[in-house]
Amino acid sequence: MTTTYRLLAVDDEPDIQRTNKKYLESRGYRVDTAACASEALELLHDNSYDCILLDVLLPDLSGFELCAAVRALTSAPILFLSCMDDEGNKVEGLMAGGDDYITKPYSLKELAARVYAQLRRNAMKGFSIDHSQQILTVNGRAILLAQKEFDLFLYLLGNPGRVVTAGELYQEVWHSGKPDAANTVAVHITRLRHKLDGALGSIETVRGEGYRFLPGADVWGGVRR
Template identity: 40%
Template sequence: MKVLVVEDEADIRNLIKIALESEGYLVNTAVDGIEALKILKEQDFDLAVLDVMMPRLDGFNLLRKIREGSTIPVIFLTARADDMDKVLGLEMGADDYVSKPFSMNELLARVKAQLRRNHDYLASKDDDNNLLQYGDLAINADSCCAYVKNEQIELNAKEYKLLLHLMENPERVFTKKQLYNAVWDDDYYYDDNTIMVHISHLRNKIEIDPQDPEYIKTIRGIGYKLHKTGVHNER
């Protein structure tokens, strides 16, 4: 298992590295978010431990960058007593946090717990050959259920088929008529507005901001495609 530790205080950084390596983990370290991003572009990790307060690029902004293309577990180290910082970190996609000063045994226990949960989650995905995933979106073709960040969302039949078709063909641009034919399986009653309405409804259910969608992109004058920067289709 590979762990990335991002901490600007050398003593703390080195102590965490030594403790993790004593447990058998492979550890890389970075002194700030900028250095961490360079390392993340070159290597894959199973978990990251991030300090919140760092020069150049802090933990919150580093986490935002990580979540653009990765779902690895992230544990925050924070010296702040304000619970709002902890809430903000969790809402942004952190999996856990440890308040400074902390016990190294506590940190090791939280690292093990997050790696175990992530392993169990990935194992359950592998066992399900009909799970289609793209970024934070997932569809279980067996149960015809759709999820955003592991939370099930309610879709009608056409919305489900539309999302499924886009997720089966990420990055591919479709005209409105092509989408209509694929989902409605009938071009006789084709109506341009039908697709626009269903895309709008779908965005309202899967996008954080439907007016500035992260996933379903409008290709002006042509149609739509499923695309999110830094994400690759997974099956």
């Protein structure tokens, strides 16, 4: 990255907080932390952040309540990190003003990819993501994706220009080790390419290695890895 992005991570579990902070800082981010909603709001009044990570179960306010308060202060993307994996919780988080929702346990690679995807999205022109409906909008054109196609796109979005193997994609998107990983990924890549039709760039097949997403220069803004 050529710019140091500043993140705010709000979680009352010290071990999770330390692990996330250490990993994200190793990826070049500056990370401030808070253990409750009141600490988070104090930091938000005094500082500007590029992305905010919110746990849902906090000691003073719920993450959903905090999200509504945060939205009064900043339009920075908000990423929920929660052990609550019910669909209703996810919808509530997105309706409260969140931009994405990850359920615990998650891999640190996925966390970094989702954070980076939010930063990239903020730099895009004519592009938006509706997480609740799995719809991408590109210059007024709506692209509806199936759930796994959507999850696959988000992972590629968070790893632009990097070759990712079929095994990595299967592990991070399907969270499984089934032996047909390569074929399943290939089928979904083909469907995703067809639906995107070059609208956001290209998904290259790197023979013998995997896949690489190359964003289109006419859609993306100035954020660089």
